Amino acid sequence: MKKVIPIEDRRTAGRVAAPPFVGGELADTRGRAMHDLRISVTDRCNFRCVYCMPREAFGADHPFLPYSAILSFEEITRLARIFVELGVGKIRLTGGEPLVRRDLQRLVAMLAPLGAELTLTTNGSLLAKQARALKQAGLDRVTVSLDSLDDATFRAMNDADFPVAKVIEAIDVAAAEGLTPVKVNMVVKRGVNDEHIVRMAERWRGTGHIVRFIEYMDVGSTNAWRMDDVIPSAEVVQRISARWPLEPIGANYAGEVAERWRYADGSGEIGVISSVTQAFCSTCTRMRLSTEGSLFTCLFAQSGHDLKALLRGGATDEEITNEIAAVWQRRADRYSEIRTGETAKLRKVEMSYIGG
Numbered sequence: 001m002k003k004v005i006p007i008e009d010r011r012t013a014g015r016v017a018a019p020p021f022v023g024g025e026l027a028d029t030r031g032r033a034m035h036d037l038r039i040s041v042t043d044r045c046n047f048r049c050v051y052c053m054p055r056e057a058f059g060a061d062h063p064f065l066p067y068s069a070i071l072s073f074e075e076i077t078r079l080a081r082i083f084v085e086l087g088v089g090k091i092r093l094t095g096g097e098p099l100v101r102r103d104l105q106r107l108v109a110m111l112a113p114l115g116a117e118l119t120l121t122t123n124g125s126l127l128a129k130q131a132r133a134l135k136q137a138g139l140d141r142v143t144v145s146l147d148s149l150d151d152a153t154f155r156a157m158n159d160a161d162f163p164v165a166k167v168i169e170a171i172d173v174a175a176a177e178g179l180t181p182v183k184v185n186m187v188v189k190r191g192v193n194d195e196h197i198v199r200m201a202e203r204w205r206g207t208g209h210i211v212r213f214i215e216y217m218d219v220g221s222t223n224a225w226r227m228d229d230v231i232p233s234a235e236v237v238q239r240i241s242a243r244w245p246l247e248p249i250g251a252n253y254a255g256e257v258a259e260r261w262r263y264a265d266g267s268g269e270i271g272v273i274s275s276v277t278q279a280f281c282s283t284c285t286r287m288r289l290s291t292e293g294s295l296f297t298c299l300f301a302q303s304g305h306d307l308k309a310l311l312r313g314g315a316t317d318e319e320i321t322n323e324i325a326a327v328w329q330r331r332a333d334r335y336s337e338i339r340t341g342e343t344a345k346l347r348k349v350e351m352s353y354i355g356g
Contacts (some may be wrong), residue, residue, distance in 0.1 A: 026087050028297075028331035035255055035285035037088045037116075039076060041104065043291045045097040047123050048159035049147070051187055051216060055159050070291045073107040075311050079289060080111055082321050086328075088287075090117040092143075096291070099126040105137040112138025119143065121185070125162055127170035135177040142174050143183040148193040149203055157193065171209065182209045183271075188231045189216045197231075201240045205267050212258050212271035217299075233272035237261060240270065255285035275299075281334035295324065298333035 025033035043065050048055040071079075080091060091111060098104060099122050111118055120134065121143040131142075146167050148154040154164045171182050184204055188194050197213065204211040213236045216229050237246060245264040252260075258271030259278070288296040293308025305327050310320050 026325060026328055028328050030282065030332065030334070032255070032283065032331075033285055034083075034087050034287060034328050035253070036090045036092065036287070037080065037083045038092045038094050038286060038288045039080065040094050040096065040289065040291045041076070041098045041107065042070070042096040042101045044100050045095055045123070046100060046125055046160060047097065047162065049123075049145075049187075050157055050159060050192075051189065065292055071289075071293045071308065071311075073110055075293065075308070076107060076289075077110040077114075078311065078317075079293075079307060079320070080116075081114055082317060082324060083287070084114045084116050086321065086325060088116055090119070093118075093120040095121075097123050097125070099130055105130065105133040105139075108134055108137035108139045121145070122170075123158070123162075124167040124170040125160075128166075128173040131170070131174045131177045131179060135179055139179060141181065141183075142179045143185055144171050144174070145185045145187075146171075146200075147186050148196045149199055150193075150196055153193050153196065175209070180208065184209055184211045185214055186211060187214045187216055188236065190229045190231050192229075194231045197236055197239050198243055201244070201270060205244065205263065208268065210269055210271060212273060214273040215276040217275055227276075230276050232277040233259065233274035234277070236272055246270070255283045279334070284333070287328065295327055297327065297331045301333070 027033055045053055047053070048058060080088075083091075091114075093104070093107070095101070098120055101107075108118065108120075118138060118140050119142065120139055122145070124144045124146065127142065127144065134142075144167060146154070146164070147157045149164055151164045154167075155161050171184065174180075175182050184200075186193070186197075186200050188197065200211055200213075213233065215231065215233055240246060241261075244267070246261040247264055249260045249262050249269065257275075258273050260269055260271050262269040284298075286299075288299065289307070290296065290304060293306065293311060294304030295307050296304040305323070307320065307323070310323060315323075
């Protein structure tokens with residue numbers, strides 16, 4: 001098992017003088033501590049999921065970032081080390097689709113010694129071929145997106161004609177390599193795949209994997225989000241519990257996004273992520289680093305903070321540390337708590353750019 005370095009030791013291990021902390025942790029304006037860092041390693045994806053990268057907005061002529069504009073593995077690792085020194089205990093690699101980034105296992109090997117829990121979110125299309133190398137490099141576990149077990153529905157939602165069977169195969173391979181527990185994410189959209197909620201729960205019940213049902217969110221500005229399309233998590237729990245009684249269980253750690261429910265018969269658990277109907281902004285502990293080095297303090301942000309200019313402009317670790325600390329200490333985001341029809345129309349950064 002990977003050695004996890006205590007926060008206190010991480011903060012003093014480097015040569016950087018620690019910035020002010022509140023109650024032993026770096027806190028924002030609402031008293032939230034920094035714990036999670038989500039790193040987007042690419043803005044590209046081989047799927048065109050209707051809720052994330054709809055083809056009409058991300059077609060063949062879409063101007064993706066040139067290679068020179070994105071952070072190198074060395075730059076990502078340098079920033080990640082600073083974040084860990086500031087208190088981050090969990091790093092998630094995202095995209096786009098992170099596994100389209102060449103030699104990603106090399107980045108995993110560079111990040112693993114930092115001591116934070118290291119995870120990855122993927123659509124599963126390339127996972128079967130890379131699972132072993134990722135595990136050997138130091139990846140702890142994976143989350144796989146799978147929005148339906150009905151093949152026609154899934155192919156329509158990913159808009160890349162990719163079959164369900166290949167994703168399930170990838171999940172099996174990842175589990176065999178020890179990237180567990182595998183979490184299976186299903187974004188639920190009314191009238192599209194909500195009739196498959198119970199079937200999804202049944203498929204993963206008793207397997208040791210954890211299926212998580214995510215409310216359809218107004219991320220970015222291209223997915224034509226409407227509140228009428230949202231299936232509240234409470235309804236998801238109700239539908240499943242009518243078949244197999246569920247009971248609530250506590251979070252694994254402060255700031256965990258998924259509300260956890262376990263089957264009363266002991267056959268596992270599910271999760272629901274309810275950022276639309278049950279906002280959890282008050283406990284949000286996440287920062288997001290974009291593919292080209294912009295730091296975002298909220299999934300629904302309209303703008304970020306440029307760290308690449310510091311990296312490539314010769315800034316010292318101490319200067320970068322102080323900048324990150326200052327961004328966090330000014331953070332006051334609570335978008336999901338104040339969401340309205342009007343805020344949903346605001347132009348926001350796309351999820352494919354900063355990761356989910």
